[in-house]
Amino acid sequence: MTRKKRRLYVLLVAAVLLGGATALVIGAFRGNLVFFFSPTEIFEKSVEPGQRIRVGGLVEEDSVVHDADGLTVHFRVTDLSHAVMVTYRGILPSLFREGQGVVIQGRLDETAHFIADEVMAKHDENYMPPEVAEALKKSGQWKGDDE
Amino acid sequence: MNSRRLFFLLPVIVFGVLCAFFLRGLSLDPSTVPTALADKPVPFFDLPPLDDETIALASSDLVGEVALVNVFASWCLPCRVEHPLLMELAVTGKVALHGVNYKDKPEDARAWLDELGDPFLRIGADRDGRVGIDLGVYGVPETFVVDRTGRIRYKHVGPISQSDLEKYLLPLVEKLRQ
Amino acid sequence: MIVEIGHIALIMALAVALVQAVVPMIGASRGDGRLMALASTAAGIQWLFIVIAFLALMNAYITSDFSVFNVASNSHSAKPILYKIAGVWGNHEGSLVLWVLILATFGGAIVLFGGNLPPALRARVLSVQALIAVGFLSFSLFTSNPFQRVSPAPLDGNGLNPLLQDPGLAFHPPFLYLGYVGFSVAFAFAVAALIEGRVDAAWARWVRPWALIAWSFLTVGIALGSWWAYYELGWGGWWFWDPVENASFMPWLAGTALLHSAIVCEKRDALKAWTILLAIVAFSLSLLGTFLVRSGVLTSVHAFATDPARGVFILGFLVVVVGGSLALFAIRAPRLKAGGLFAPVSREGGIVLNNLLFSAAAATVLLGTLYPLFIDALGAGKVSVGPPYFNTVFVPLMSPLVVLAGIAPMLSWKRADLGGIVDRLKIIAALTALVLVWTVYQVWGNAVFGAFGIALSAWLASSVLLDWALRIRLFRASPLDSMRRAMRIPRAAYGMNFAHFGVALLVAGVTASSAWRTESLQVMREGESISVAGFEFLFHGVDRAEGPNYAVDRGHFTVTRGAKFTVELWPENRFYPVQQQPTTEAAIHTMWNADLYAVVGDPDGNGGWATRIYYNPLVPWIWLGALVMALGGAVSLSDRRHRVGAPKRSQSTPMPRHAAADIVR
Numbered sequence: 005m006t007r008k009k010r011r012l013y014v015l016l017v018a019a020v021l022l023g024g025a026t027a028l029v030i031g032a033f034r035g036n037l038v039f040f041f042s043p044t045e046i047f048e049k050s051v052e053p054g055q056r057i058r059v060g061g062l063v064e065e066d067s068v069v070h071d072a073d074g075l076t077v078h079f080r081v082t083d084l085s086h087a088v089m090v091t092y093r094g095i096l097p098s099l100f101r102e103g104q105g106v107v108i109q110g111r112l113d114e115t116a117h118f119i120a121d122e123v124m125a126k127h128d129e130n131y132m133p134p135e136v137a138e139a140l141k142k143s144g145q146w147k148g149d150d151e
Numbered sequence: 152m153n154s155r156r157l158f159f160l161l162p163v164i165v166f167g168v169l170c171a172f173f174l175r176g177l178s179l180d181p182s183t184v185p186t187a188l189a190d191k192p193v194p195f196f197d198l199p200p201l202d203d204e205t206i207a208l209a210s211s212d213l214v215g216e217v218a219l220v221n222v223f224a225s226w227c228l229p230c231r232v233e234h235p236l237l238m239e240l241a242v243t244g245k246v247a248l249h250g251v252n253y254k255d256k257p258e259d260a261r262a263w264l265d266e267l268g269d270p271f272l273r274i275g276a277d278r279d280g281r282v283g284i285d286l287g288v289y290g291v292p293e294t295f296v297v298d299r300t301g302r303i304r305y306k307h308v309g310p311i312s313q314s315d316l317e318k319y320l321l322p323l324v325e326k327l328r329q
Numbered sequence: 330m331i332v333e334i335g336h337i338a339l340i341m342a343l344a345v346a347l348v349q350a351v352v353p354m355i356g357a358s359r360g361d362g363r364l365m366a367l368a369s370t371a372a373g374i375q376w377l378f379i380v381i382a383f384l385a386l387m388n389a390y391i392t393s394d395f396s397v398f399n400v401a402s403n404s405h406s407a408k409p410i411l412y413k414i415a416g417v418w419g420n421h422e423g424s425l426v427l428w429v430l431i432l433a434t435f436g437g438a439i440v441l442f443g444g445n446l447p448p449a450l451r452a453r454v455l456s457v458q459a460l461i462a463v464g465f466l467s468f469s470l471f472t473s474n475p476f477q478r479v480s481p482a483p484l485d486g487n488g489l490n491p492l493l494q495d496p497g498l499a500f501h502p503p504f505l506y507l508g509y510v511g512f513s514v515a516f517a518f519a520v521a522a523l524i525e526g527r528v529d530a531a532w533a534r535w536v537r538p539w540a541l542i543a544w545s546f547l548t549v550g551i552a553l554g555s556w557w558a559y560y561e562l563g564w565g566g567w568w569f570w571d572p573v574e575n576a577s578f579m580p581w582l583a584g585t586a587l588l589h590s591a592i593v594c595e596k597r598d599a600l601k602a603w604t605i606l607l608a609i610v611a612f613s614l615s616l617l618g619t620f621l622v623r624s625g626v627l628t629s630v631h632a633f634a635t636d637p638a639r640g641v642f643i644l645g646f647l648v649v650v651v652g653g654s655l656a657l658f659a660i661r662a663p664r665l666k667a668g669g670l671f672a673p674v675s676r677e678g679g680i681v682l683n684n685l686l687f688s689a690a691a692a693t694v695l696l697g698t699l700y701p702l703f704i705d706a707l708g709a710g711k712v713s714v715g716p717p718y719f720n721t722v723f724v725p726l727m728s729p730l731v732v733l734a735g736i737a738p739m740l741s742w743k744r745a746d747l748g749g750i751v752d753r754l755k756i757i758a759a760l761t762a763l764v765l766v767w768t769v770y771q772v773w774g775n776a777v778f779g780a781f782g783i784a785l786s787a788w789l790a791s792s793v794l795l796d797w798a799l800r801i802r803l804f805r806a807s808p809l810d811s812m813r814r815a816m817r818i819p820r821a822a823y824g825m826n827f828a829h830f831g832v833a834l835l836v837a838g839v840t841a842s843s844a845w846r847t848e849s850l851q852v853m854r855e856g857e858s859i860s861v862a863g864f865e866f867l868f869h870g871v872d873r874a875e876g877p878n879y880a881v882d883r884g885h886f887t888v889t890r891g892a893k894f895t896v897e898l899w900p901e902n903r904f905y906p907v908q909q910q911p912t913t914e915a916a917i918h919t920m921w922n923a924d925l926y927a928v929v930g931d932p933d934g935n936g937g938w939a940t941r942i943y944y945n946p947l948v949p950w951i952w953l954g955a956l957v958m959a960l961g962g963a964v965s966l967s968d969r970r971h972r973v974g975a976p977k978r979s980q981s982t983p984m985p986r987h988a989a990a991d992i993v994r
Contacts, residue, residue: 013673018685025689025726029696032721033714037700040711058713065284074852074933094850095930095939098563098902098911103284109715159662162606163655166613170648172699173620175706177640228402231483266481 198275335385511543782840824965
């Protein structure tokens with residue numbers, strides 16, 4: 005076994021692995037990317053019903069309604085110019101509150117109603133109302149051009 | 152031997168490309184909470200006063216002259232940091248300064264103002280944070296610049312620093328006056 | 330006053346680190362013994378200063394000194410003492426102080442245990458370490474000063490995020506940092522070796538224990554984090570492929586590859602450049618994790634409060650440290666003398682394959698983690714890459730690795746005779762098949778993926794056990810003889826067996842808990858009961874009570890199976906008034922083969938409560954497995970030959986003099 009031959013083997017195996025891994029990655033990306041939309045973007049762009057997406061915004065005040073079964077919840081997520089109706093079945097995260105930021109993941113149905121299968125409330129190491137963390141984070145740097 | 156060299160260069164090249172993306176990424180804000188009220192009229196609100204010692208604040212009070220509206224709370228640490236600056240500003244009388252007391256207990260807010268001083272002409276008590284939502288507040292402190300027609304022209308997030316005040320807020324106020 | 334002393338101590342530490350970064354490096358290149366000796370002294374002084382700074386900050390936390398901004402933001406007088414202390418590193422600024430403390434401690438340990446390192450190598454290693462310390466100390470002092478005062482001081486603090494008020498998470502960061510920072514030692518050795526132009530078996534022997542320490546700590550740290558997520562977030566899952574989790578997982582993958590390749594480097598004097606690269610990459614990924622978590626380029630459910638200025642600083646630091654070391658690698662590594670030859674089927678061959686698979690895994694995790702950033706930077710929208718991507722990619726990469734781990738340890742170095750181990754493989758394959766059939770029989774129906782995973786686990790476990798049994802001639806020699814043999818097996822071999830057995834446990838736990846978890850979501854009223862996976866859960870309702878710094882709604886279940894098995898479960902919903910924030914505490918009953926897991930949600934307004942109950946088979950094996958792996962690291966470390974700093978550089982294999990001269994110049 006010469007040095008050259010050994011290197012050839014290693015390269016060959018590496019190439020096969022690299023090819024395999026790349027194929028895996030591409031395949032996995034194709035099926036599993038979840039795009040992010042704001043309520044306004046949902047309103048303006050046409051999002052395919054059934055496509056898995058994420059929506060972020062604030063839970064609109066007084067919009068949370070529980071169904072009689074105690075498990076299904078309806079609420080609206082707003083970016084202050086548009087809102088999406090959301091239905092979720094399950095236990096909401098403990099940080100979920102009206103007026104707080106949330107990110108929801110799920111699908112739009114034919115009537116542009118959002119069926120969420122995951123509700124994430126933002127939490128942060130900065131204890132207090134998380135918005136303060138936001139303020140701290142931006143202190144000094146943020147120039148407020150609403151971006 | 153040259154191709155071998157190229158092999159050893161590969162890691163640093165990959166890293167270089169990554170860094171380019173990171174640099175770009177730093178200038179992007181991945182946060183998702185929207186704040187889209189610039190150049191829009193202040194949403195309607197009519198807040199009760201904090202207590203007997205203060206005057207109430209409503210959106211209609213913001214029409215007629217240029218004003219700063221500062222959203223604050225006694226539990227907010229950065230507010231404490233910017234407060235001396237607001238006190239100075241109030242003394243100079245350069246601009247009308249109003250406060251929105253956000254998600255706070257009136258007695259806590261009163262104790263806080265007694266300790267640090269009260270720079271505000273009017274203070275509306277937004278106890279449940281409803282108005283904060285309408286204003287698109289998602290952090291305290293935030294400070295809005297409202298023009299004579301009652302439109303929001305600028306929002307400053309986080310505590311105001313001396314240079315923010317001198318370089319941006321006050322010049323903007325001057326400009327809006329003209 | 331004490332706070333100012335802490336601040337000054339941190340500044341002094343920076344000054345000392347600057348000296349330590351520059352002077353010994355010059356000394357080493359000039360061969361000046363006195364300048365080189367300065368490294369050890371400086372490392373000691375630097376450590377002392379940082380200890381002072383750390384204690385000063387801890388004192389501010391314990392005495393609740395709210396005139397310190399950091400304490401006021403993250404602590405509260407009504408907090409239990411454990412969380413006052415843990416609060417020190419429960420935030421960005423304080424965690425940096427812990428980071429530099431650990432870094433300096435590792436530096437001190439190099440001095441303490443590196444007595445027989447060649448002086449030039451030791452000086453260079455300590456100098457590189459100090460360079461890293463300079464970066465982190467300036468980061469702390471210039472962008473995230475933990476000692477900043479606030480005036481006038483508030484009456485009370487804001488408290489630590491209730492989610493973090495938990496024993497599992499209190500100790501999670503220290504272990505994680507011990508892992509991250511531990512890799513800095515391997516990194517420093519790699520850079521020093523590149524500068525020196527000399528990599529040999531002795532070098533690998535010096536690096537291995539440090540890499541082992543780092544790896545073991547990181548394993549425990551990651552396990553603690555995942556355990557915390559499991560019982561605190563209340564979703565019944567234990568790994569979410571969140572960017573923060575990935576940030577700790579990538580260095581682990583690279584570090585595991587490093588552990589293996591360093592063995593080849595030591596035993597066979599091969600894979601030298603590759604081992605160096607892995608040492609650089611493992612630490613670079615640790616730094617990258619820090620950057621990702623603290624700069625805000627990626628969103629995560631549990632990221633630190635972020636700040637672009639900090640991001641710019643860390644990025645600059647990354648460019649210097651990672652870019653610099655990789656550039657050095659590109660220049661110097663091609664000149665390293667290629668080492669021993671080996672056949673494709675050999676222990677070395679197995680480890681090369683292991684390394685390729687681990688690297689591919691690390692790369693795919695990196696790609697998945699950064700993909701949202703790439704897309705965003707290219708202006709193509711905001712996306713998130715969720716667990717499905719990682720699972721799809723990761724499982725096919727890890728499965729052959731587990732198979733390989735069952736075979737490779739039996740292969741001999743240089744050139745292995747496959748025929749010789751076929752007999753053993755037959756036994757292992759037979760055992761695996763047995764387990765496979767049994768599994769399929771047990772869970773007929775949704776068995777394909779699960780049975781496959783259990784078979785993998787059985788393959789590895791039986792291989793490890795068989796290897797051991799054969800070595801001690803179990804049942805062939807007398808029990809006494811077997812015992813003597815068992816005592817004589819080197820600890821390093823035991824370490825490997827433990828670690829691999831831990832992997833087998835982990836694989837079984839991961840597989841079973843993903844494939845056969847039972848979940849039940851419903852509204853329950855007092856006195857109602859529900860059957861989940863053969864267990865009867867009787868709900869007694871919810872009571873209100875007071876904790877030390879929180880109010881709590883405590884649910885109560887009695888779980889029974891048959892007449893013999895009875896367990897009480899008390900899931901909680903806590904509300905922390907200081908932060909106005911609720912947390913969920915799942916109630917978990919751990920058995921040897923499964924967890925019973927109950928969560929109480931919101932009331933429905935008519936006397937019912939939303940409840941969620943999980944039956945998680947084999948889930949405890951995940952953490953048990955991780956613990957056994959880390960234990961394997963510790964056992965291996967206790968091997969005399971591995972003891973930190975024990976080896977001497979052999980005089981029989983020096984680099985050809987002209988080559989060394991050529992490189993050092």
